[in-house]
Amino acid sequence: MPEFLELLPPAKALETLLQHLPAYHPAAHVVDTTAALDLVTASEILSPEPLPAFPRSTVDGYAVKAADTYGASEALPAYLKLVGEIPMGSKPTLTLQNGQAALIHTGGMLPEGCDAVVMIENTQTVSPNEVEVFKPVAVGDNTLKMGEDVEPGQQVLPAGKKIGPADIGGLLALGILQVPVVLPPRVGILSSGDEVIPPDQKPAIGQVRDINSATLSALVRKFGGNPVLYGIIPDHFETLLAAAQRAAQECDMVIITAGSSASVRDLTAMAIQELGEPGVLVHGVNIKPGKPTILAVCNHKAIIGLPGNPVSALVIASLFVVPVIRSLLGLPASPPSPVLHARLTINVPSQAGREDWVPVRLLFTPEGLLADPIFFKSNLILTLAKADGMIRIVPEANGIAAGETVDVFQPFG
Amino acid sequence: MPEFLELLPPAKALETLLQHLPAYHPAAHVVDTTAALDLVTASEILSPEPLPAFPRSTVDGYAVKAADTYGASEALPAYLKLVGEIPMGSKPTLTLQNGQAALIHTGGMLPEGCDAVVMIENTQTVSPNEVEVFKPVAVGDNTLKMGEDVEPGQQVLPAGKKIGPADIGGLLALGILQVPVVLPPRVGILSSGDEVIPPDQKPAIGQVRDINSATLSALVRKFGGNPVLYGIIPDHFETLLAAAQRAAQECDMVIITAGSSASVRDLTAMAIQELGEPGVLVHGVNIKPGKPTILAVCNHKAIIGLPGNPVSALVIASLFVVPVIRSLLGLPASPPSPVLHARLTINVPSQAGREDWVPVRLLFTPEGLLADPIFFKSNLILTLAKADGMIRIVPEANGIAAGETVDVFQPFG
Known part of the structure; x- marks a missing residue:
């Protein structure tokens, strides 16, 4: 099986791969919420209780009846009788009557009779028993009703959400101590x-x-997958096929890095083709590095053949393996990537019609951030280790000129 | 101790904090290279051997003597005698004589007598014993000398490098199976x-x-620190001080989230002031959310007082705690952050002179990425859980208009 004559552009190649993958129903398990950082919710999470659980103040100030402050101003303050302080850790015992105020802290429970809170900045205590209010409040101002943030049964997190620090906080605020998360997809790796x-x-x-x-x-671990190593396989068709079959059986997806010569790349494609229908979808992508990439779906599983050289393998894996892992986790396959902006130090030529990825080092200068391309003679992995990121030259361009502003991606940290 | 009258801008506040921290000599330990993902090198790593370890071909083609190809063209090819194929996994036994060529694969060792490789695309086999070369090569073309990528003793990774997939590859390529890394700094957390x-x-x-x-x-774990929890401390000066002293003793830095009222915030500042010289450096930052932030250095350790409300605490921790953790790891405190670009859906007002951070949801539309600000009445942590990122409104602005392009930061994932 020779490489296809027509090389697909990378975006089209990825689309072809993803289109052939079935809708995935990820396996789930339950973990403690505090241990769920960077895992992905397996189903939506609903609130078991209202938040806040009681009506509360959102500021430091005075609990009042709003009507008592109407018309208050710096020139003509409202004078209210100070009847106490709302304790933080317990239910208030006092009940506000007309013309009364009580000191309240942020988060404190509103006492009976209170329908608004005046911010402390808009008041002045005249005596231990009296407070001046300079600004009127409307009913509800600076307060939260019970359940105003979250009602019982309301969605807290959707399915397919990568759990960050704020999510952990949101779950714990509602007493949700455990959470169903997606099991990391098993990614078989053959070299x-x-x-x-x-x-x-x-x-x-x-x-x-x-x-x-x-x-x-x-890379697999960094993006939430569970790498399963199948070791080094010799350039022998039956041996490679047997190892690939076992990996495809045991894992949710498989990546095979080919030996470096053209004859051996064909071996990989031939083995992948034997793994099931529909088989090889893309053989050769119009990209540098990474032209001899193989994308396949066999028996509903993605099988990806990567070039043997380590730079190409890592670049191509970030473009094709990562989106599949994300899909298997229930995340969007290709969200927009955050980038840094930098000015290019030197001209970078490229072949029009082909997408090029070039490693760059970032230089911090008084004039701003510069992106300095790294050109190596070999495809040494240390090229990427020395790089702070990569720039992409789109197929429509035949290079980028020195001084132009480029997007710097950081696809593998 | 009241809040300082002059609120510092966030950048100035961070600078003040970092300036008072001593140069840090992180504790190190040795881990397997394959387990070093996302850890930070504790010292520079030098190569124990040359790479490549033998002269090799960088392409698929024919090993030749360059002089035999001089003047070769499509019209007048050079005819070379094919004397064999270089095996991939062993040392070649043949020696090239004048007028001879040998098939070689990418990564194959150059045979004796060979000084260049012709790419296979520029050749054609005429018979099993003869090959035509259409393009001349110069001495050294498509080959790598021994040690051309890395000489023994050359730096592979500097100290203070966060180890990514490519770094792991670079180390293993040189047979470096273990690597000295910084122990995660201990960050004491008191609530x-x-x-x-x-x-x-x-x-x-x-x-x-x-x-x-x-x-x-x-957040601490996400950025490479080791969180140490000291639990919930009541609003009682001696109890808070004792807990803070213990944390400062046992950890490399301490964060204390204050209770929510103004009186309790003062309690935190008073306790921090007792922990050692120089004490509180910043009390109050010109930022929303998070104005009542306390930054201190006591006995050479950063002590940070965060507002009690969870949104403020997380935003402020990403701005002030994360840079300290990075410093303790030996990384640059505040590298430029990658951002997404999006158009703002609605006007966001802000107070001139103050830096505002506003959570936004990202909307994917045919017209591009939109940033939709989330305004919540309360400081509910679920506000941040629902956000895809945050935008910053600089102190010089009094807001950002709908339709403007904004940088969307993702400070805590």
Whole structure:
């Protein structure tokens, strides 16, 4: 199976892959809310109780009857009788009568008879028993009714929400101590190539250490997946096929990094094609680095063949593997990525019609942030390790000129 | 101790805090390289060996003597004798003589006598024993010398580098299986307030659940710190002071969320002032939310008093706690933040002279990304849970108009 003659643009290639994936019903389990950071809700979470659980003040000030403050001004303050202070940790015992006020703190429960709170800035105590109010309040001002924030049964978090610090707080505020989350999808990782050896061995002449297993594991873990390593597979069709079949059986998706020569890339495509219908969808993407990328769906699972060289493998994984992991988690596959803006230090040529990704170093200068492209002769992974981010040159362009402002992506941290 | 009359702008307040922190020598330990994702290097890492470890081809093609290809063209190809194929996983046994070529794969070791590689695209095999070359190569073309990427003793990673997938790959490529990393700084978290109860309890009237301990723990963990919880402390000076002293003793920094009323905020500042020299540096920041922020350095440790309300506490922690954690990790305190660009849906007024942070929801429309501000009556943490990010209104502005393009920050995920 040769590479397809027509190379797909990256966006079209990803769309093709995602379109062939079935709607996914992720496996869920329940974890403590405080341990749910960065996990994804498996179903919507509804509130078991109202919030606030009692009518409360949203400011420091005086609990009043609003009608007693009507017309109050700096020139003509309203004078109210100070009848006490609302305690913070318990239910107030006093009841406000006409013309009365009680000191109240933010979060304090409104006493009976109170329908508004005057901010402390708009008052002055005249004596221990009297307070002047300079500004009128309307009924409800600076207060929250019971259940005004959240009613019982109201949605607190939707399904498919990545849980952040604020979400954990929102759940705990409602006494929700456990939460159903998506089990991290299992991502099988196979590294192939006769010349590839484990990183703890000393390479003999002609051998290289397997680093794709580790870089792809880290990327998978960073984006919420559970990497499952199948080790280094020799360039032998039946062996590769057997390992890929086992991985496809045991995992939710599979990535295979090919050996580096063209003949071996074909081996990978042939093995993937045997894994099930519909098989290989994209073989070759119009991108640099990463042209010999293989995208397939076999028996409802994404199978992705990555180039063997570590820079290409990591760039392509960030563009094609990450969106699939996100889909498997129930998240949007490709949300917009936050970027930094920087000015390019030198011209970067590119071939029109092809999308190019170029690693850059960020330079902090008095004139602002600069993006300095890193060009390496080899496809050494240390190129990316030295980079602070990457810039994209769209297929429509044949390069970006020095001095232009570019978006700097940070696709793998 | 009342709040200072002059409220500092946030940037100036942070600068004041960081200036008073001593140069930090983080504690380090050694972890497996494959387990080092998102940890920070404690010292620079030098290469123990050259990379590549042998002279190799960077393309698929033919190993040649460059001089044999001089003048070759489509019209007048150079004809070379094909003398074999370089095996991938072992040292080549053949030696190239004048007029000879050998098939070589990307990453293959150059045979004796070879000084360049011709790309396969620029060749054609005429017979099993002969190959045509259409394009000349210069000495060194499409090859890497031994040590050309990395010489032994050369820096692989600097100290203070957050380890990403590519870094793990770079280390393993050189056989570096373990790496010294900074121990996560211990961040003591105290939640104070008579009205505050643990989240697993049912609030009585006037009580609220402690959520700051959990949201701040999550934020600390997200940015590489190790949260240490000291629980809920009542509004009682000696008790608060004793807890703060213990936390300051045991941790690298301390955060204390105050009860919600003004009187209790003073209690926090008084306790912090007792923890050591120089004491409180900033009391009150010109920001919304979060005005009653306290920044202190006591006995060389940052002590930060946060407002009790959960939204303010989380926003202020992202602005002042996170930079200190980063410093303690040996990272730059405040690197530029990647942002999304979106158009604002409605006018957002703000008070000139004050920095405002407003939560927004992102809306994906055919016209592009929109930022829709969320205004809540209360300071409910669910406001932030529903937000996709926050926008900042600089002190110089008195608001942002609908339709303007804004930077959307994602400070706590």
